[in-house]
Amino acid sequence: MTNNNGNYVTIKGTKEGLTIVLNDQCSFHELLEELKKKIEREQRLFENGPQVEVRVDAGNRYLSKSHEEEITEVLNKTGSVRVHEVHSNVMTKGEAQEVIEKATVTSVTQIVRSGQVLRKTGDILIIGDVNPGGVVEATGNIYVIGALKGIARAGTEGESHAVVCASVMIPKQISISDTYFYAPEKHEKQEQKPAIEGPGYAYVTGEEYKAIAFEETKMLGHYLRSVSYT
Amino acid sequence: MVGEAIVITSGKGGVGKTTTSANIGTALALQGQKVCLIDTDIGLRNLDVVMGLENRIIYDLVDAAEGRCKVQQALIRDKRFDCLHLLPAAQTKDKSAVNPEQMQEIVETLRPEYDFILIDCPAGIEQGFKNAVSGADKAIVVTTPDTAAVRDADRIIGLLENEDIEPPKLVVNRVRSDLSREGNVLDVEDVVATLAVDLLGMIVDEEHVLKAAHKGEPIAMNPNSRASLGYRNIARRLLGESVPLMAVEEKKSFFSKMKSLFGIKS
Numbered sequence: 441m442t443n444n445n446g447n448y449v450t451i452k453g454t455k456e457g458l459t460i461v462l463n464d465q466c467s468f469h470e471l472l473e474e475l476k477k478k479i480e481r482e483q484r485l486f487e488n489g490p491q492v493e494v495r496v497d498a499g500n501r502y503l504s505k506s507h508e509e510e511i512t513e514v515l516n517k518t519g520s521v522r523v524h525e526v527h528s529n530v531m532t533k534g535e536a537q538e539v540i541e542k543a544t545v546t547s548v549t550q551i552v553r554s555g556q557v558l559r560k561t562g563d564i565l566i567i568g569d570v571n572p573g574g575v576v577e578a579t580g581n582i583y584v585i586g587a588l589k590g591i592a593r594a595g596t597e598g599e600s601h602a603v604v605c606a607s608v609m610i611p612k613q614i615s616i617s618d619t620y621f622y623a624p625e626k627h628e629k630q631e632q633k634p635a636i637e638g639p640g641y642a643y644v645t646g647e648e649y650k651a652i653a654f655e656e657t658k659m660l661g662h663y664l665r666s667v668s669y670t
Numbered sequence: 671m672v673g674e675a676i677v678i679t680s681g682k683g684g685v686g687k688t689t690t691s692a693n694i695g696t697a698l699a700l701q702g703q704k705v706c707l708i709d710t711d712i713g714l715r716n717l718d719v720v721m722g723l724e725n726r727i728i729y730d731l732v733d734a735a736e737g738r739c740k741v742q743q744a745l746i747r748d749k750r751f752d753c754l755h756l757l758p759a760a761q762t763k764d765k766s767a768v769n770p771e772q773m774q775e776i777v778e779t780l781r782p783e784y785d786f787i788l789i790d791c792p793a794g795i796e797q798g799f800k801n802a803v804s805g806a807d808k809a810i811v812v813t814t815p816d817t818a819a820v821r822d823a824d825r826i827i828g829l830l831e832n833e834d835i836e837p838p839k840l841v842v843n844r845v846r847s848d849l850s851r852e853g854n855v856l857d858v859e860d861v862v863a864t865l866a867v868d869l870l871g872m873i874v875d876e877e878h879v880l881k882a883a884h885k886g887e888p889i890a891m892n893p894n895s896r897a898s899l900g901y902r903n904i905a906r907r908l909l910g911e912s913v914p915l916m917a918v919e920e921k922k923s924f925f926s927k928m929k930s931l932f933g934i935k936s
Contacts, residue, residue, distance in 0.1 A: 551866050553828030554821050571824050571864060572817075589864075 448474045451482070457493045457524070460515070464499035468507060475514055483518065494521050498528040542579060552576055552590060572612060581605065592642075600650075601667040605641040605657060610634045614652055619644045621652035673706075673784040675777050676908075677806035679830075681822030683793030685814045686843040689883060690873075691790040692720045693898075694810075696890040697905035699754040703785040706745065708757045708776070710802040711792035712767055715759035722749060722886025723756055732760035735772040741779045750891065755784075765797040770804030777805030786908070795829060803830065809838035810870060815845060815856040824865055839870035841904065846875045871904035872915065873897050 448463040448471050462471055496511060503511075503526065512523045531539075538561075547565040552558050554573030558566070563580040574590035576582055579597045581604070588606035591613045595602030600617035610632055614621040621642065623632055635642070636654040643663055645653040655663065678691045688711075695707045709717035712732065718724045729744035734757065741757070748754035757776070760767060780787055791802035803809070809830050813823035823840075830838050842858050850857035862869050873879075876897040882889040890901045896916070903913045 553831075554825040556828050569864075569866065573821055573824065574828075 449478050451478070454495075457495065458521075459495045459497055461497045462499065462501065462511075464501035468501075472510060472514065475511065479514060479518055491520050491522055493524040495524055496526045498526065500529050502530040502532070503528050545583075551586075554590075570606075578602075600644045603641045603643050603660065603663065605639075605660060607639045608634065609636050609640045609642070609654065611642075614642045616642065616644050616652060619650045619652055673704075673781045673787050674808060675781065675787040675789060675806045676808045676810055677789040677791050677802050677835075678810045678812060679791035679799065679802065679826055680793065680812040680819070681795065681826040682813075682819045685812050685819050686873075687793070687812050688717050688720055688790055689879065689889075690810070690812050690841055690843065690901075691717060691788050692888045693890040693901040694904055694908070695754060695786075695788050696748075696751070696888040697901045698786050698788075698908065699748070699751040700890065700902065701905055701909060702753065703905075703909070704753045704783070705786045705788065706755045706757060706780050706784045708780075708787065708789045709759040710768075710773070710789055710798060712759045712798065713761065713764045714792065715761050717790050718746070718756060718758045719886065720883050721756055721888065723758075724886075727758045730758050730760040731776070732763050732767045734776055735768045741776055765792065765801065768801050770801055773801045773805045795825065799826075799829075803833050803835065806835060808836045810841055811838045811865075811867070812841045812843055813861060813865075814843050815850060815858065815861055817856070820856065820861055820864055827865060827867060838867055840865060840867050841870050842872040844875040845872050869915070870907055871900055873900040 448466050450461040452459045452461060460475075462475070494515060496515070508526050511526060515521050515523050541561040543562060545563040545565050546560045547567065548558060549567040551568040552566065552570040552574035554571055557575045557577065558564065559577040561579050563583070564576060564578040565583045565585070566576065567585045569586040570576055570584055570588045570590040570592065572589045575593070576584075576591070577593040577596050579595065580599065581602050582592050582594045584592070584606035586606070587608035587610060588604070589610045589612065592604045592611060593615045594604045595617040598617050600619065602616050604611075604614050604616065611621070612623050621635075623635075636656065639657040640654050641657055641660050641663070642652050642654050644650055678687050678694070680687050691707055695705045698705045707717060707721070708731065709715050710731065711717070718727060723746050726746045729739040731744065733739045734741045734744040745755040745757055748756065757780075777787060777789075789802050789806055792798035811823050811826055811830070813819045827838055840862065842861055845858060846855060849855045858869070858872050874896050876889075876895055878892060878895040879889045879897050882892060889895055889898045892898045899916060903916065906913050
């Protein structure tokens with residue numbers, strides 16, 4: 441006989457809103473049943489008020505995507521509750537590997553020449569130049585100790601706070617997430633001018649109309665700190 | 671005697687691979703080296719024309735590769751030097767008529783008999799390039815000081831880095847000091863800075879080179895030409911001598927020297 445006295449699901453009010461804490465020892469089936477019951481019982485409570493954001497805390501239970509969806513569905517059905525986040529302390533090895541990759545900086549000592557494509561998960565540090573026709577792609581940031589004269593694509597999986605940093609900034613093209621910068625057309629026989637004099641970095645700016653802007657490298661720390669809060 | 675096999679390549683066409691091959695070969699022969707030139711531009715051969723040896727071809731590279739003749743039988747001796755030989759390309763086939771293994775075999779057969787084996791590579795990065803590179807231990811990349819040629823040279827250097835070959839050396843061909851001074855073309859320093867490889871030599875742009883190629887006589891034979899001197903210096907550097915780069919600037923004439931002496935701007 442299962443111990444079904446309403447111990448599996450706890451609803452807590454916190455500063456940020458409601459947190460639904462789920463027991464991580466019982467079976468998922470039992471958990472879901474109780475969650476449904478509890479929501480039904482408390483229906484009145486949820487019904488009248490304005491829509492509340494809830495956070496679901498699954499503790500040390502591993503939630504697959506479909507489990508997560510089931511929980512979200514039960515809660516969202518009430519109409520007055522919106523699931524803001526489903527949190528779990530557990531992830532698979534594969535997911536952990538991905539997190540590690542995204543957090544690592546791969547350093548490469550080479551010149552990325554015309555026709556070569558350097559593609560990495562996480563950040564890339566290139567000790568050398570990126571020549572015209574060469575492409576560097578990273579899911580995170582790109583740092584070039586040398587001249588960036590080719591194409592750099594940072595935040596290729598949608599990270600719009602990524603930056604492209606180079607000692608000499610003469611790129612043909614830069615993209616960060618889905619925002620693009622194209623080198624200005626050359627006039628007559630003049631050489632292409634650097635996008636910024638001296639070492640600099642490119643970042644995404646603007647709310648409605650996004651664009652890539654350049655700033656001196658000494659401001660990079662400030663920028664990275666400012667975006668880490670958002 | 672174990673010869674060095676050097677491939678001469680560029681990526682882009684028309685920058686002077688064949689002219690460079692013919693002239694470095696001639697300049698090395700002038701130094702008394704035994705040299706074999708191999709033309710790998712099958713279907714579009716012209717090293718024989720530049721050397722003025724077209725009428726002597728009986729067998730070619732494809733015949734040698736397929737065993738229709740011995741490699742030695744296909745070689746043509748140069749008109750001017752006994753120590754300079756040419757293995758011509760076939761004109762009737764295309765690049766796929768030879769594979770890298772066959773090229774390696776040919777180079778290995780020739781290696782004991784020569785000091786230098788210079789392999790003239792076709793333009794492009796396809797089969798012909800792969801064939802030419804497969805037999806070589808070293809590479810010379812030829813470029814001209816224009817953006818397109820430098821871009822292709824960069825691509826080629828990238829491809830050569832993946833091969834089992836020494837880091838390539840650079841020859842900048844058709845250097846025009848008057849144009850680069852005005853900023854209309856890249857200057858040699860820009861080219862070397864972009865490509866980040868060692869500079870083996872530079873050849874100034876001269877009418878003599880065109881005229882010599884027209885006559886089927888390599889410019890390296892002409893002692894009065896600055897381009898010829900450039901090729902001879904490359905040959906000496908390949909032999910291990912350290913030769914300073916010559917100034918690109920042309921010598922001022924007596925008259926303009928007098929003018930500058932009197933402070934008249936020329």
